[in-house]
Amino acid sequence: xxxxxxxxxxxxxxxxxxxxxxxxxxxxxxxxxxxxxxxxxxxxxxxxxxxxxxxxxxxxxxxxxxxxxxxxxxxxxxxxxxxxxxxxxxx
Numbered sequence: 563x564x565x566x567x568x569x570x571x572x573x574x575x576x577x578x579x580x581x582x583x584x585x586x587x588x589x590x591x592x593x594x595x596x597x598x599x600x601x602x603x604x605x606x607x608x609x610x611x612x613x614x615x616x617x618x619x620x621x622x623x624x625x626x627x628x629x630x631x632x633x634x635x636x637x638x639x640x641x642x643x644x645x646x647x648x649x650x651x652x653x
Contacts (some may be wrong), residue, residue: 580630587623597627 578598585593604611618625 582628582630583625584628585618585623585625587621592623 575598578601579596581597583593583595583597583600584591600611615625
């Protein structure tokens with residue numbers, strides 16, 4: 563493996579550790595895990611992740627990914643919604 567590839571792998575691992583998958587309901591965070599943990603869990607136990615995702619959808623939880631460390635402003639996380647809020651139509 564070349565030094566360039568090793569550098570790229572380290573960069574991707576760092577980005578996965580910085581980004582978090584957040585599950586919340588009513589403004590209360592239920593789950594906050596690094597993206598790398600979620601990816602490994604999905605690889606090792608896709609059935610469990612699928613069941614938990616369905617339960618979260620049925621239970622009215624909001625799931626989004628936060629970029630906790632932006633290069634421009636580390637104190638202002640960027641939030642990327644992966645699901646629309648329940649009860650509201652998609653745009």
